[in-house]
Amino acid sequence: MTSALNPKYSFDSFVVGAANRLAVTAGRTVSENPGSAYNPLFIYSGSGLGKTHLLMAVGHAAKKVAPTLNIEYLTLDEYVEAFHAAIAAGQGDAFRRRFQNVDVLLVDDVQFLTNRKEMQSELLRLTEALQVGGHQIVLTSDRPPPEIADLDERLISRLSGGLVVDIGAPDYETRVAILRRKAEERGAKFEPGVLETVAGAESGNVRELMGALNRLVAFQAVNDRSINAETAKQLLGIGSEGADGGKAAAREGPGPGARGPGDEFGEFLADVTVTLGKAVEAWRARVGEAVLRWEGEGYRTRRLEALLERDTPAAVDQVITTFTQDVERLKELEAEVAELDPQTAGQSVFRDPERLAEAEEVAAKVRDGAAPPPGPSAAFPLAAYAVGPSNEVAVGAARAVLKQPGKKYNPLVLVGKSGLGKTHLLNAIGLELARGKRAVVACLSTQAFVDELIAAIDGDRVDWWRARYRRATALLLDDIHLIAGKERTQEELFNLFNLLQDKDRQLVFTAPAQPHTLPGLEERIASRLAGGLVAEIKEPDREVKRAVLERLLGEHDAQSDPALVDYLADRPAESVRGMVGELQRVVGAAAAQDGRLTAGLAREVLEGQTPRDSRRTGGFRTSGIVVSSLGGIKSREKMVWDWSDVADRVIEEFR
């Protein structure tokens, strides 16, 4: 922002007089030893006496002494605007850091702190931070700190703690000196006594003095002749004689000898010059505004700054409009990317309209790379789920969830022993939810969830991982008890849980037992799980068993014996999976003997020989994903394929 320093405003162009000597000396000292001399330096004066000039001069001089210094000039309003923009963009901390790293901070017009409590405390904090860091702060105001209305006591004492100096109105000599220097700068020459006449007029303000000088310059330029002190007096309405000269003459008509024929026209021309000057320069003001605005929001504004460097930019407004459009597009891209991958969204490319094309590319890449979270398995359709009295509560709850996702039972926790069909039901819910428009259903085992997080931590892309799940319109986790003892995952899940629940997005979990009885689960997670509906799936009843058996046999072999179904369904079974296992053995035996599937064969297989035990060894088991035992095992690692010999195991236990 150093570019905001107007190069015209240096110490060299500042005319020093009695009224401002102290302020100038203090300014010079500060610029030579930033941070160590007077800190803060507070300069106050009435309007048009050179506060801004002096402030910028300090900046220039400091830059000259140490070109590497980070110097920042801004008005309080700009500061406030930048602050608000930063807060709105959620970058309050970055904003503070930015200003705390400034070596020389120049703040203009701090009198506007009145009634801005939050800015006062912000400025107080900043001043303290800068002082502690040995950085210089220079402020200007139109009145001393204690007179700024409604200013925090602490800030008053802080601002008064360095040096408070004022700039008075210039005395006659200074006024003449100022006029001479300005006239020289413009290459205008006046007859002796003209500038003295101007300086002699009561004028408490250098800016007004400049206005008077401008009129004289314009008048001389128009009439191609130099003016004398008397004409100057008339022109500027100084003294009693010629006051209101032009207008009076016009009213009286062209009285002979009263005025030269050029007078009326000259006055007209001076007027037009002023109006046109304002009009033509208006584009600069507009560009300047745009630069300030976008810079305040953290965007690069090179394109606009380039305009200011040119004398005759064409289509200024068009450039500003295109620039604004580009920035808006960047904002869109940034917002889109932020949702997918917050880390990438922080890249500087999203803050530079000149690199819009690059930003588009980055966004496209993120879009491609942002794989949705793992979805439900298509192998578990709801239609294939056998319903009976043992699981009708759970299935009823699932249907209610599908009817009003996120509204009725959120979360829904399916509880039951292993092999009762929790996973099937979970995936079935997922599949149904995924049918919705724009649905992003995350459905996976808790173990996979944990593994993904670990991989994300490892790859330093936790933000990306989070964003991925935050997009989900439903989150379904199988075997939630596996999260036990994994603190980080519990933390992440807790946050994700809250976020999704707030947005009325459906959450479904499965667990082997009531959430509160699960060991290693943080209370906050357990209570949240219990906060929705906990639906239990009991051991399969005959109805369920029959349905499952018929389906499986139907898939396998149409010629199966109806008695077989009865036989198998009547056998006691702890779980559907156990029953499926039995069927599998019968099928296997049938295949080995090349025989038909009959109740007799089943009886022989299941009762005639010692069944290969597959009893649980206690503790929790994961619900092995066994889709259809006839269709093949889906999850190899969850199945025990080779049991060691009984003899070996006995020896093992005797050791």
Add this chain to the structure above:
Amino acid sequence: MSLVNFTTREITCKIVYYGPGRSGKTTNLHYIYGRVPDSRRGRMVSLATQTDRTLFFDFLPIDLGQISGFQTRFQLYTVPGQVYYNATRRLVLQGADGVVFVGDSQARQLDENLESLQNLQSNLLEHGVDIRTIPLVLQYNKQDLPRELILSPADLDDALNFRGVPSFSADALHGTGVFETLKGISELVLKKLAAGTAA
């Protein structure tokens, strides 16, 4: 015609003096012509009838020189006031950046003033210009006539200036108010320029 040309750094303002016949439009221009230094004015073109009535139009170009880096020119036009020259009026009005309506302060001319003002509005509309958006000032001329013959500026304001634009009382023959009027319209035109530099 574009008011500002950034490429050639030129500003050209076309200002049209409008009003009923014999209200003093040409007189305004003559007075201005007389006050502009020779080096800065072009030839005043006046097409007048034998009875000294403007037949076609008056044209006075004024060169204001370099202002803020722009070669600045004013082109002052008058229209023929007589009702039957409406085609000419419409033609002159084309591309105007500002309009000075010169009204005749004589009480008996009030209807002519109103009629001309309405004519201005409809002619502007023909060019797709809304009278409410174009820079416009009113001049109440002939205020030097005996009081009993004329209406006061306040009365004229009531009668004519229902849009509340700047108004000036004038005596164009002697120059009173002529430059005030010109300044008034210039300011409006140039301010509009500030609002739309993109043009």
